Amino acid sequence: MRIALDGMGGDLAPEATVKGAVLAKREGAEVVIVGNKERILPFLGAEEIEILHTEEAVGMDEAPSYALRRKRGSSMNRALELVKMGYAKGCVTAGNSGAALAFGIFTLGRIEPIDRPAITTLHPNRRGGVTILIDAGGNVDCRPMHLVQFALMGDAFMRCAYKKDNPRIGLLNNGEEETKGNELTSKVHGLLKEMPLNYVGFVEDIYDGKADVVLSDGFVGNVALKISEGIVETFFCFLKEALEKGLRRKIGALLLRDALGELRRKMDFEEIGGAPLLGVDGILIICHGRSGERAIKNAILMAKRYAEEGLLEAMKEALRESKEA
Amino acid sequence: MRIALDGMGGDLAPEATVKGAVLAKREGAEVVIVGNKERILPFLGAEEIEILHTEEAVGMDEAPSYALRRKRGSSMNRALELVKMGYAKGCVTAGNSGAALAFGIFTLGRIEPIDRPAITTLHPNRRGGVTILIDAGGNVDCRPMHLVQFALMGDAFMRCAYKKDNPRIGLLNNGEEETKGNELTSKVHGLLKEMPLNYVGFVEDIYDGKADVVLSDGFVGNVALKISEGIVETFFCFLKEALEKGLRRKIGALLLRDALGELRRKMDFEEIGGAPLLGVDGILIICHGRSGERAIKNAILMAKRYAEEGLLEAMKEALRESKEA
Numbered sequence: 001m002r003i004a005l006d007g008m009g010g011d012l013a014p015e016a017t018v019k020g021a022v023l024a025k026r027e028g029a030e031v032v033i034v035g036n037k038e039r040i041l042p043f044l045g046a047e048e049i050e051i052l053h054t055e056e057a058v059g060m061d062e063a064p065s066y067a068l069r070r071k072r073g074s075s076m077n078r079a080l081e082l083v084k085m086g087y088a089k090g091c092v093t094a095g096n097s098g099a100a101l102a103f104g105i106f107t108l109g110r111i112e113p114i115d116r117p118a119i120t121t122l123h124p125n126r127r128g129g130v131t132i133l134i135d136a137g138g139n140v141d142c143r144p145m146h147l148v149q150f151a152l153m154g155d156a157f158m159r160c161a162y163k164k165d166n167p168r169i170g171l172l173n174n175g176e177e178e179t180k181g182n183e184l185t186s187k188v189h190g191l192l193k194e195m196p197l198n199y200v201g202f203v204e205d206i207y208d209g210k211a212d213v214v215l216s217d218g219f220v221g222n223v224a225l226k227i228s229e230g231i232v233e234t235f236f237c238f239l240k241e242a243l244e245k246g247l248r249r250k251i252g253a254l255l256l257r258d259a260l261g262e263l264r265r266k267m268d269f270e271e272i273g274g275a276p277l278l279g280v281d282g283i284l285i286i287c288h289g290r291s292g293e294r295a296i297k298n299a300i301l302m303a304k305r306y307a308e309e310g311l312l313e314a315m316k317e318a319l320r321e322s323k324e325a
Numbered sequence: 326m327r328i329a330l331d332g333m334g335g336d337l338a339p340e341a342t343v344k345g346a347v348l349a350k351r352e353g354a355e356v357v358i359v360g361n362k363e364r365i366l367p368f369l370g371a372e373e374i375e376i377l378h379t380e381e382a383v384g385m386d387e388a389p390s391y392a393l394r395r396k397r398g399s400s401m402n403r404a405l406e407l408v409k410m411g412y413a414k415g416c417v418t419a420g421n422s423g424a425a426l427a428f429g430i431f432t433l434g435r436i437e438p439i440d441r442p443a444i445t446t447l448h449p450n451r452r453g454g455v456t457i458l459i460d461a462g463g464n465v466d467c468r469p470m471h472l473v474q475f476a477l478m479g480d481a482f483m484r485c486a487y488k489k490d491n492p493r494i495g496l497l498n499n500g501e502e503e504t505k506g507n508e509l510t511s512k513v514h515g516l517l518k519e520m521p522l523n524y525v526g527f528v529e530d531i532y533d534g535k536a537d538v539v540l541s542d543g544f545v546g547n548v549a550l551k552i553s554e555g556i557v558e559t560f561f562c563f564l565k566e567a568l569e570k571g572l573r574r575k576i577g578a579l580l581l582r583d584a585l586g587e588l589r590r591k592m593d594f595e596e597i598g599g600a601p602l603l604g605v606d607g608i609l610i611i612c613h614g615r616s617g618e619r620a621i622k623n624a625i626l627m628a629k630r631y632a633e634e635g636l637l638e639a640m641k642e643a644l645r646e647s648k649e650a
Binding site for chain 1: 386388389423449450451462465466497498499500502504506507508510529530531532533541542543544545547548549551552553554555556557558559560562563564567568570573574576577578579580581584585587588591592
């Protein structure tokens, strides 16, 4: 099961991407790195990993529409083409996420009946399980039907990738009460009640474990994610300040060093690796732009697992069934 | 400077409200508690605090429109009437925040040129300062001009209440790049660039201290707040788990007990007390529904400080000047 890696995507590429590929290879993944050979080789050392050379790369700040017109030969799109032609079974990129969404749809195509593929992030919850947020950033202005499709995809994904029977679907909202909501969430709330899904209603939290799937439009989902990152960083910043006051605290901090490291990793996107783009006809994992080698490694292993377990075929089948129901 | 307290508002009322009033009195505030005398007296003990009796109270889950029609005699609205008639100089409620917004506008009226008053939350930032989020929950569907008005109010508030010259105004968005944004934020971004404000552009974080004022519509702002609360709770939940593994960690945790308590308080809404409703013609502090006595006390002291410092008059003046500019 070969995984194609966009070697040039991400703030820390190609160093982090290449090192991530090496780590993933050591854990049994077969990787092909797509990108500028001259810039990749110095980080590869003596490791033997296949490289597909490209001259072009998508810039982190480029408009997706521009990339789509002018960067068909980029490392990002070439990596996706390897999936399309069946040479690779999945693709990983930490590049411009808007462009990844655009190229994902353009090159892989959509699966039925999905109009808008959506970036799906995975979060540890307080009940010890995993909750997904869909859409975490792809589609900033959504119509109600798009969120209903996100619900179908989230349901199928949790059944197929996490063996969850009857996943609980929640709608991210400014309150759990029926009277709360904006125009969009009020309409979606009405529609979801009529669907053959385990819809548990409005939710306010991604982390409390009350839902397995949390729905939102891509603007709200993305803001929620970034706010979460900000809070985690703030937390560690304040914690560091607090632990520097006085000898007793410094000793306590030493004793807890590994516990705090554990906690940091648990709250860290790097551990999870990346976010699958659900709704395209192929496995595509989009990583955070700031991804380091550990995040890249984990994203490659994630793509590998999904490919081995036949996630795409299972999701297509589940969506076909939901359409017939 | 008398402060009127809605004695019946909040999940923990009247116990938390009455005890909060007692604590505030001990720190020099003059309070009048509005609510059901029979239910208030048992928590008051031997303390002498004025009570204005009402039979009615607004339910926590009542639709604001219903409250506005049927609950004019509620403790919440009577407390606001005390401000309107000048008997009190500020009002505090931990009741139904939608109803507080509705009664605030209905009873106190708006100040020029504001169409939509907005709930404004205060947050410690990583630079050691305070950042406000406006609107944190009042107006779920906003037009661009409403966010421009929030910017004017936020600017005036930071100048008047926090003596900040030239406050930096940021717009909460799904990315800092010019290409990011949804329909609403893209339009607001264009409008704010033309205003005589210190507009610093799109921001992704409330806590990094890059802006003194963070703007959003009430839906996004409220979701952001609730997500933040969820993350903080998750953090302490995971921390607790991590600190229970093994003797060394348990000893470390003991040594850090006060440091972690300090941190918890720093991240806690209770410390700040409440959120002013900016744009109404009076001082109104809206507290979290789950507010305990410490939050109520802090909100009363916040209202007292704003009243003593002439915040309302200063804001009116600043808004008048911005209109003329």
